[in-house]
Amino acid sequence: MAAAEGADMLGFVFSSGSPRYAGTGRVRSICASFGSGRRPLFIGVVTDPESEAGREAAALVQNGVLDGIQYHGCAPSETVPGYAAVRVKDGTGTAEIEALLKAGQIRVLADAYREDAAGGTGMRIPVPLAAQIAQHAPLWLAGGITPENAAEIVRTLRPELIDVSSGVESAPGIKDCEKSADYLPR
Numbered sequence: 001m002a003a004a005e006g007a008d009m010l011g012f013v014f015s016s017g018s019p020r021y022a023g024t025g026r027v028r029s030i031c032a033s034f035g036s037g038r039r040p041l042f043i044g045v046v047t048d049p050e051s052e053a054g055r056e057a058a059a060l061v062q063n064g065v066l067d068g069i070q071y072h073g074c075a076p077s078e079t080v081p082g083y084a085a086v087r088v089k090d091g092t093g094t095a096e097i098e099a100l101l102k103a104g105q106i107r108v109l110a111d112a113y114r115e116d117a118a119g120g121t122g123m124r125i126p127v128p129l130a131a132q133i134a135q136h137a138p139l140w141l142a143g144g145i146t147p148e149n150a151a152e153i154v155r156t157l158r159p160e161l162i163d164v165s166s167g168v169e170s171a172p173g174i175k176d177c178e179k180s181a182d183y184l185p186r
Contacts, residue, residue, distance in 0.1 A: 001177045003040050010040050011070060011163070014057035015047040019173030020165065024056050031065050041067040045085075049077055070109065076100075085109035085142070088125050094133055101137050109163055112143025124149075130157050147179055 002010060012022040012030075031042050044057030044066045058080045060066040069082030076084045084100045086093050088110045097108045110133050112123040124144030125133075133139060138160035145153060146167035153162065170176040 003034070007040050008161070009043050009163075011043045011045045011165075012057075012066070013045045014053040015045070015072075016051065016053045018047075021053065021173075024060065027060060028065055043068055043070050043082070045070045045072055047072050047074060049074060049080075072109075072111070076105065083107050083109065083140075085111050087111050088129060088133065090129070091132075094129065094136075097133055098136050107137060107140050107161075109140040109142055109161070111163070127156060130159075134159070 010030075012027045013020040015021060027042075027044070042065065044060060046054040046057050046069055048054050049058065049069075049071065057066060057069055058077070061069060061080050061082075067081075069077065069080055070085050071077070071082055072085040073087055076082055084105050086096050086100070086108055088094065088097070089112075093110070097110060100108045110125055110130065112125045125141065130139065130141060134157060139157060140161040140163065141153070141157065141159040142163035142165070144167065145162050145164045150162065150164075150167075153159070166172065168175055168179040170179070
């Protein structure tokens, strides 16, 4: 549904402790369902590239199933294409994003920080902090984006990309097509 409505990327979580864990079989099946026509980019989301799940995602990139990896809270690989995602709670996260950009990352996703969860927390980055991040590169933003606040976030911060997860779920790991349709562009 997200692809049909114009999503540019579909993310598949490869973190075995997450309620959003996708797994190789499911990802292969979903990606194969698109055939050879126009499709969004397929991105594996990993929190530990050395874990079994992280290695699964890297293998899917190497086999041409996934287009790249979102390295969420971990160092990006030099051999498997992708981009970094940093959990931001204060200026420390901003400095980390700046360092990644200087080191050659073309884009870095800024996600909200919560000590007890790597993502899908429903929390937002404060607007002034997100605006500060946007001074260094086009803003890629995640964290607490819902159908109720997406338009305001886009209007206020003008991000190049928004990444949604828990904000379009009826329960952890269960995407809700009605919620997704409420904010996708038409």
